[in-house]
Amino acid sequence: MRRLFAFAFASVSLLVTSRARATAEFPGQIVTDQKITCTNPIWDGNGCTICHTDDNGGLGTATKPFGRYMKSQGLTPFNDQKLAALLTALQNESPHATDTNCDGTPDIDELTSCQWPQLAVDQCGADGGTGGDGGVPLTVFYGCSTSPAVGDGEPILPGGAAIAIAGLLAAVTIRAKRRKR
Amino acid sequence: MTWRWRRRAGAATFVMRATALVVVACTFACVLLASRPAHAFPWMIREGYTGCNTCHADPSGAGILTAYGRGMEEVVLRMPYKKDADPGKLGNFAWSVDLPEQLLLQTDFRNLALVLFPSGSSAQFQDVLMQLDQSAQLKLGRFRMNGSIGYSPPSVANGEFTGGGLGATLTDAPGQYGALVARQYWLGLDIGKDEEFLLRAGRINVPFGVRTIEHPFLVRQVTRTDIDKGQQHGVSLAYTGEKVRGEIMAIAGNFAISPDAFRERGGSGFFEWMPSNKVAVGASALITHADQARTDYDASLAPAPIWRHAYAVHARISPVKPLVILAEFDALLNSQLVAGNAENHAGVVALLQADVQVYQGIHVLAAGEVYNGHIGETSTYDTTTATAWLGAWWFFAPHFDFRIDGVYSSGSAPGLPPSAQGTSLLAQIHGYL
Numbered sequence: 135m136r137r138l139f140a141f142a143f144a145s146v147s148l149l150v151t152s153r154a155r156a157t158a159e160f161p162g163q164i165v166t167d168q169k170i171t172c173t174n175p176i177w178d179g180n181g182c183t184i185c186h187t188d189d190n191g192g193l194g195t196a197t198k199p200f201g202r203y204m205k206s207q208g209l210t211p212f213n214d215q216k217l218a219a220l221l222t223a224l225q226n227e228s229p230h231a232t233d234t235n236c237d238g239t240p241d242i243d244e245l246t247s248c249q250w251p252q253l254a255v256d257q258c259g260a261d262g263g264t265g266g267d268g269g270v271p272l273t274v275f276y277g278c279s280t281s282p283a284v285g286d287g288e289p290i291l292p293g294g295a296a297i298a299i300a301g302l303l304a305a306v307t308i309r310a311k312r313r314k315r
Numbered sequence: 316m317t318w319r320w321r322r323r324a325g326a327a328t329f330v331m332r333a334t335a336l337v338v339v340a341c342t343f344a345c346v347l348l349a350s351r352p353a354h355a356f357p358w359m360i361r362e363g364y365t366g367c368n369t370c371h372a373d374p375s376g377a378g379i380l381t382a383y384g385r386g387m388e389e390v391v392l393r394m395p396y397k398k399d400a401d402p403g404k405l406g407n408f409a410w411s412v413d414l415p416e417q418l419l420l421q422t423d424f425r426n427l428a429l430v431l432f433p434s435g436s437s438a439q440f441q442d443v444l445m446q447l448d449q450s451a452q453l454k455l456g457r458f459r460m461n462g463s464i465g466y467s468p469p470s471v472a473n474g475e476f477t478g479g480g481l482g483a484t485l486t487d488a489p490g491q492y493g494a495l496v497a498r499q500y501w502l503g504l505d506i507g508k509d510e511e512f513l514l515r516a517g518r519i520n521v522p523f524g525v526r527t528i529e530h531p532f533l534v535r536q537v538t539r540t541d542i543d544k545g546q547q548h549g550v551s552l553a554y555t556g557e558k559v560r561g562e563i564m565a566i567a568g569n570f571a572i573s574p575d576a577f578r579e580r581g582g583s584g585f586f587e588w589m590p591s592n593k594v595a596v597g598a599s600a601l602i603t604h605a606d607q608a609r610t611d612y613d614a615s616l617a618p619a620p621i622w623r624h625a626y627a628v629h630a631r632i633s634p635v636k637p638l639v640i641l642a643e644f645d646a647l648l649n650s651q652l653v654a655g656n657a658e659n660h661a662g663v664v665a666l667l668q669a670d671v672q673v674y675q676g677i678h679v680l681a682a683g684e685v686y687n688g689h690i691g692e693t694s695t696y697d698t699t700t701a702t703a704w705l706g707a708w709w710f711f712a713p714h715f716d717f718r719i720d721g722v723y724s725s726g727s728a729p730g731l732p733p734s735a736q737g738t739s740l741l742a743q744i745h746g747y748l
Contacts, residue, residue, distance in 0.1 A: 205575055
């Protein structure tokens with residue numbers, strides 16, 4: 135029975151798709167990865183707010199344009215490797231173009247020049263880009279294998295399968311308890 | 316043999332059985348996967364059937380038929396050609412196969428010939444393979460594994476996948492070879508003395524409003540609760556009683572679309588009270604949040620986070636046996652935060668449908684709908700779309716039905732293609748094994 139519980143726990147932990155949550159080391163990692171040398175890069179400790187609604191972070195709070203964009207590209211909590219890969223992709227744009235908050239300055243340039251407070255402000259209007267050139271309208275992808283969110287460290291199975299397996303295991307457990315009685 | 320030995324032996328057997336079940340479940344969920352609407356006839360209340368679970372594996376309706384449902388189709392739905400004729404095994408799988416009672420199988424085929432008369436342009440003809448699905452359910456004790464898999468071909472017109480099921484595709488889409496679609500796949504546990512509860516996890520029809528086969532109805536498209544592609548992944552608990560039934564669902568998102576920002580998470584549920592076997596009234600609620608609104612689905616939305624609300628009341632009434640009235644009224648609210656400013660859009664969508672069974676097996680249907688998603692706003696979106704349906708349906712042979720519809724739509728609505736505006740003529744044939 136212990137093995138069964140262990141299997142259930144491991145399955146759910148490994149397979150269920152995670153949502154991006156605040157990951158405290160991300161701002162510091164951006165500074166390190168991009169070798170940012172200007173003073174006060176993470177904005178007096180408010181660096182989380184380039185993605186999240188406030189510095190407390192939390193589930194469902196990465197609603198700023200840059201946060202939504204990074205999630206759409208597959209960034210998940212505590213995935214430093216993925217964060218580094220995404221930052222590298224932004225740096226490799228020639229010229230730098232991704233401007234998720236529509237303020238006219240590419241996001242990667244705002245990060246490296248310590249304009250994090252500006253990056254935290256959503257200037258996209260209802261049309262997706264009245265605040266300046268650029269903007270990154272997200273595109274819907276269909277099908278399990280088209281997901282740009284599937285990448286390093288991402289779960290292999292779709293969430294539905296994981297949920298289904300978890301449900302089955304719960305059912306098996308309930309039945310086992312009944313049999314014991 | 317001591318009791319300790321017996322206990323250990325029993326535990327080992329249980330672990331082996333559980334492991335086998337998990338393997339079967341994994342195989343089923345990951346390899347077979349899926350489903351698609353087959354039937355969803357809320358007007359069966361005319362026969363005194365207020366609930367859905369007697370005829371459908373899904374307790375809230377639609378999808379694979381139970382053995383009883385197959386029998387009912389032959390006895391009360393299909394046109395009879397001989398008085399009091401015994402249908403025998405005609406309702407069985409493939410008209411004759413006796414399946415084990417634990418197993419349900421259903422193969423569905425549905426083809427649509429569509430002529431569009433868009434406003435201001437010439438007529439267009441389309442032939443659409445709406446459905447080619449294999450559904451299955453395996454019930455072992457109180458455990459259920461349910462799902463189906465289907466194929467959706469590319470459109471004939473341009474060789475690209477434009478057909479139904481986007482939002483339920485397993486394979487890459489669009490693609491020149493079409494796509495595999497998986498509309499439902501779930502594991503379930505029947506609970507209660509009479510198995511009146513069903514706990515499910517997987518990809519499930521969203522419990523909201525009247526569950527009907529007419530998936531293009533505005534009440535289903537606007538609320539994104541149709542049985543064609545509107546399913547979501549999550550966990551649900553359904554209850555079916557003599558006078559009350561309902562279902563609540565925790566929505567984890569549709570994992571057949573990406574990126575994650577578009578996935579809606581929240582909850583949905585409905586309950587229905589049946590004061591008599593000819594009257595059912597109910598209410599529904601749906602609240603979801605997504606980090607990014609589907610502007611491709613609803614062009615009036617901003618590309619920003621969205622809270623989507625829908626609240627509905629509905630009724631199914633059969634005042635006399637030939638007539639069934641279906642009605643649903645939905646209040647809508649889309650709430651967004653755009654560039655730091657709150658934008659709220661209130662709206663309504665309503666359906667009134669009459670189904671008249673002129674003779675067993677022949678139905679005439681008329682429906683009207685209205686939709687406005689931006690009431691009281693100064694934007695150009697503050698317009699009302701009205702649609703009218705008139706159709707005839709003939710259940711002409713065992714496992715076969717034929718249907719023609721004329722539809723007029725004065726405007727557009729979320730989820731409907733621009734070509735839906737204007738007049739459309741539809742002829743569809745459906746068969747199943």
